[in-house]
Amino acid sequence: MTNASVRQNNQAPGGPGKLGAEYYRQFLTRQGREVYDRVNAQLLKKDYSGISTFLLSDPAAAASDCFAAYRAIRDDHPEYFFLGLECRFSRLGPAGTMKYPILYSEENIGRIQVQLRKYIYQIVRGTAYMDTVESEATVYERIAKRMTYENNNDMRDHNICGPVLFGSGVCEGQNALLLLCLRRVRIPCIKVCGRTDTDGAHCWAVAWVNGEPVHCDVTWEKPVDGNVWFDYLNLSDRQISANHYSFRSDRCPECLTDRFSYYQYHGLCVNSPAELYRMLRQGAASGKPLRIHFNYRPLTGSLLNEIKSAFFFTGIAEERTVYAHPENGNVLII
Numbered sequence: 269m270t271n272a273s274v275r276q277n278n279q280a281p282g283g284p285g286k287l288g289a290e291y292y293r294q295f296l297t298r299q300g301r302e303v304y305d306r307v308n309a310q311l312l313k314k315d316y317s318g319i320s321t322f323l324l325s326d327p328a329a330a331a332s333d334c335f336a337a338y339r340a341i342r343d344d345h346p347e348y349f350f351l352g353l354e355c356r357f358s359r360l361g362p363a364g365t366m367k368y369p370i371l372y373s374e375e376n377i378g379r380i381q382v383q384l385r386k387y388i389y390q391i392v393r394g395t396a397y398m399d400t401v402e403s404e405a406t407v408y409e410r411i412a413k414r415m416t417y418e419n420n421n422d423m424r425d426h427n428i429c430g431p432v433l434f435g436s437g438v439c440e441g442q443n444a445l446l447l448l449c450l451r452r453v454r455i456p457c458i459k460v461c462g463r464t465d466t467d468g469a470h471c472w473a474v475a476w477v478n479g480e481p482v483h484c485d486v487t488w489e490k491p492v493d494g495n496v497w498f499d500y501l502n503l504s505d506r507q508i509s510a511n512h513y514s515f516r517s518d519r520c521p522e523c524l525t526d527r528f529s530y531y532q533y534h535g536l537c538v539n540s541p542a543e544l545y546r547m548l549r550q551g552a553a554s555g556k557p558l559r560i561h562f563n564y565r566p567l568t569g570s571l572l573n574e575i576k577s578a579f580f581f582t583g584i585a586e587e588r589t590v591y592a593h594p595e596n597g598n599v600l601i602i
Contacts, residue, residue: 417436
């Protein structure tokens with residue numbers, strides 16, 4: 269079986285169960301799932317001792333199974349923001365013990381959970397009667413507008429504490445917030461890890477929109493004057509591979525469609541200068557910020573020159589500010 273076939277077989281119709289909250293559990297061994305369930309049950313009961321003990325069904329593989337289970341829990345459950353990065357395993361006869369750091373006191377965990385619930389409510393409010401695509405874009409946009417990328421070499425930047433309490437964080441923190449908010453509006457989603465040219469190791473989300481898996485990277489959105497680009501909302505494998513790498517595996521679902529990408533879905537793609545002129549005239553009449561995706565190579569050599577030439581050809585006054593992302597083929601006109 270090819271790698272692509274394995275990826276397709278791991279895709280449940282309509283998305284993973286429990287909105288993706290136990291997605292990585294399915295890849296564990298039976299013993300690994302037992303460890304996962306044991307730790308998960310303790311955390312749900314607010315047992316923050318940081319110690320889990322269990323009987324081993326396969327002692328020889330116990331250590332590797334425990335480490336895999338712990339990573340799966342951290343990847344599946346961003347609401348467990350209080351878990352540290354690493355765990356330790358020891359064995360005594362048929363029993364195994366896993367110790368893992370709890371980053372905050374029980375009192376502080378409770379306080380942060382209250383703030384998290386309030387913050388998620390602010391992000392998702394008003395989406396109850398929206399369709400899936402609109403509610404997802406609303407959540408994505410609100411998070412992108414609120415976040416700044418900041419790394420203080422502190423765990424708060426790598427979990428939801430930084431984004432919720434300070435409005436900042438690295439990819440792990442911002443993506444954790446996106447996962448929780450998308451699940452809150454009933455959109456299945458999971459964490460995906462890969463690499464980029466600029467950030468090295470990186471993580472983002474795969475969400476299931478109307479049953480189709482698509483990539484979403486809110487960390488890479490950089491709003492201009494409060495306007496979100498939507499460069500990285502609902503991309504296919506082909507589209508996100510322009511600058512995201514090493515994510516393809518049997519654990520990452522294959523994202524084949526680009527019909528839910530923001531520009532495609534909203535009819536913002538142009539395939540010729542004639543289509544560009546028509547879109548500019550419509551945009552000028554509305555007076556609102558205009559987003560355009562180029563499906564053709566600019567005849568003038570660059571996106572900015574193409575827009576400038578189109579302004580001249582259509583007689584539109586060049587009073588608006590134009591920004592371009594050549595690597596994505598996107599233009600934002602404010």
